[in-house]
Amino acid sequence: MSEEKRHDGRKPNDLRPIEIKLGVNKNADGSCLLTWGKNVVLATVHGPKQMFPKHLSNPSKAVIDYKYRMACISTPERKSPVPGKRDKEISLVSGNALESAIMVEQFPNTVIEINTLIFTADAGTRVAALTAASLAAADAGLPMKGLISSVAGGRSNKQLVLDLDKQEEDAPDAVDLACAMLMPQKEIALLQMDGFVDIKETKEILKNTVKGIETVYDMQKKALIEKYPLEGEINE
Amino acid sequence: MKKIVVPGDFLTDERKKLGSNVYLKENKVYSSVLGILSESNDYVSVIPLNGPYVPQIGDAVIGIIKLEMSNGYIIDINMALDCFFPKSLLKKSLQVGDVIFARIKEISDFIDLENINLLPKGRIIDVPSVKIPRIIGKNDSMLNILKKNTASNVVVGKNGWIWYFSKSPLVLEKAIDLIVKNSQKSNLTNFIDDYLKKQIKRK
Numbered sequence: 001m002s003e004e005k006r007h008d009g010r011k012p013n014d015l016r017p018i019e020i021k022l023g024v025n026k027n028a029d030g031s032c033l034l035t036w037g038k039n040v041v042l043a044t045v046h047g048p049k050q051m052f053p054k055h056l057s058n059p060s061k062a063v064i065d066y067k068y069r070m071a072c073i074s075t076p077e078r079k080s081p082v083p084g085k086r087d088k089e090i091s092l093v094s095g096n097a098l099e100s101a102i103m104v105e106q107f108p109n110t111v112i113e114i115n116t117l118i119f120t121a122d123a124g125t126r127v128a129a130l131t132a133a134s135l136a137a138a139d140a141g142l143p144m145k146g147l148i149s150s151v152a153g154g155r156s157n158k159q160l161v162l163d164l165d166k167q168e169e170d171a172p173d174a175v176d177l178a179c180a181m182l183m184p185q186k187e188i189a190l191l192q193m194d195g196f197v198d199i200k201e202t203k204e205i206l207k208n209t210v211k212g213i214e215t216v217y218d219m220q221k222k223a224l225i226e227k228y229p230l231e232g233e234i235n236e
Numbered sequence: 237m238k239k240i241v242v243p244g245d246f247l248t249d250e251r252k253k254l255g256s257n258v259y260l261k262e263n264k265v266y267s268s269v270l271g272i273l274s275e276s277n278d279y280v281s282v283i284p285l286n287g288p289y290v291p292q293i294g295d296a297v298i299g300i301i302k303l304e305m306s307n308g309y310i311i312d313i314n315m316a317l318d319c320f321f322p323k324s325l326l327k328k329s330l331q332v333g334d335v336i337f338a339r340i341k342e343i344s345d346f347i348d349l350e351n352i353n354l355l356p357k358g359r360i361i362d363v364p365s366v367k368i369p370r371i372i373g374k375n376d377s378m379l380n381i382l383k384k385n386t387a388s389n390v391v392v393g394k395n396g397w398i399w400y401f402s403k404s405p406l407v408l409e410k411a412i413d414l415i416v417k418n419s420q421k422s423n424l425t426n427f428i429d430d431y432l433k434k435q436i437k438r439k
Contacts, residue, residue, distance in 0.1 A: 030286065048288055048316045101243075103259075103268060107288075110316040138243055141287025141366065143257065143268040146244030184244050224242045224270055228285055228420045234427050 004159060007167060013208055015151065015163045015215060020132075020223035022139045030140025034132035037165060038122035043132035045140040048110035062107035066095030066114045068129050074121040090126050097150075097180050097189035098133060103143040112142065123166040123176075124152045130180050130190065135220055139227070147220050148189055150180030151212035153205045155197065160204055162212045177202070179209045183217040186210075238420070240285075241267040247280055255281020272420060285420060289315045289365035289395045291340055291347060298360065298393030299349070301334045311336065311349065314362070314395040319347040326352065335360065335399060337391055355391060358401040361409060363416050365396035370419040371412060378425050382411060385432035407435045 005011065016037025025031035028044035051057035068090040072081045083091075098114065114137065116129035127150035134148035154161065155175040156168035169176055175195030182189050197205070241247065245267045247258060254260060257269045258280060267273070271282040291297075291313075299319070303310040308322040309330060323329070330336070335355045342348040363371070372379050372392060383390055388402030402408045411428055418424060 050316050138270050141284050144243035225240045230238050234418045
């Protein structure tokens with residue numbers, strides 16, 4: 001792999017700067033505002049609460065109602081706020097990924113509502129939303145096996161890169177592989193890809209992505225621990 | 237030394253009695269919530285810093301009458317499932333919106349209550365149920381400080397609802413808010429005592 005610098009000055013395996021704020025929404029049980037490069041995502045968790053209509057509830061576990069939505073101001077041109085095919089598909093797969101982390105069997109007959117809203121989109125929004133949702137669930141105090149951390153890797157302009165932005169994703173030979181893992185167990189919870197790529201390069205991309213996921217996991221852990229400072233003044 | 241753990245953190249691989257909010261996988265113990273680690277020679281558990289109310293038999297809870305039916309009442313106790321209480325076990329009738337103090341008798345598909353007492357006019361604050369032990373304190377120390385300094389009547393439900401009737405309600409609310417926000421820090425009881433004395437004197 002060539003050590004060429006990317007158009008925004010990053011090295012091939014660098015992530016965009018990530019900033020995490022927890023507990024931003026007082027109406028939700030848990031919330032997280034995540035800034036990932038130019039992406040801005042708000043994730044909130046409500047529940048567990050009673051499910052309506054009742055026949056959709058499951059007597060052996062809680063149902064995860066994950067919603068991925070893009071605000072109409074998130075793209076250069078106005079996006080219709082009506083959830084399209086893409087929104088629904090991402091909601092389904094991300095909800096399944098989170099269900100592998102949250103101990104749903106402890107809350108039978110209930111629903112856990114997880115809403116993620118993208119304020120500004122700049123490629124890699126599904127991984128940003130999933131990372132934020134996992135943090136919001138941990139902030140809400142839901143019992144979890146681990147955290148879900150995710151990063152997208154891929155290829156742009158014949159170079160294997162991590163965490164593509166919109167300009168790189170629009171390249172003619174672009175490959176985008178979104179991967180989410182249950183950390184620290186390192187179990188794959190979500191894997192999606194588009195573009196044409198051979199198996200050798202896929203393995204290489206996946207290897208880089210796992211390294212990126214470890215970095216994201218460390219940031220998530222740091223943000224959660226920093227929310228509750230043990231030392232220092234009791235502030236009024 | 238206190239330590240904060242996140243979900244999935246490895247705690248120990250020794251054979252220990254498992255407390256709450258931990259899980260066992262391949263003979264290793266992991267944390268399942270964001271909380272403070274509490275570990276001794278033969279016991280390991282995690283005290284959560286936030287979370288939903290999980291009912292247990294014998295919990296004293298505060299409830300609000302949500303709905304009146306022909307044979308009983310549906311009572312909201314700040315959790316996903318509502319409880320039902322039959323009219324035949326009550327001496328006098330209740331109204332929608334009444335606040336009650338009761339004990340959980342049985343947990344099955346429904347939650348059964350017993351010892352229902354009607355609380356008089358007052359206010360309710362909603363706090364995370366995991367902070368309730370901190371608001372009560374060791375041997376009711378924190379609760380006594382709150383009651384004594386603000387000259388108020390306080391009833392604490394395990395479900396995270398606190399009923400109170402006070403002459404200085406704003407000071408009491410602010411003090412409870414301080415306890416909730418700083419529950420992970422030590423030496424909180426003395427701080428709240430000083431804070432309340434200062435606030436009451438200023439008035």
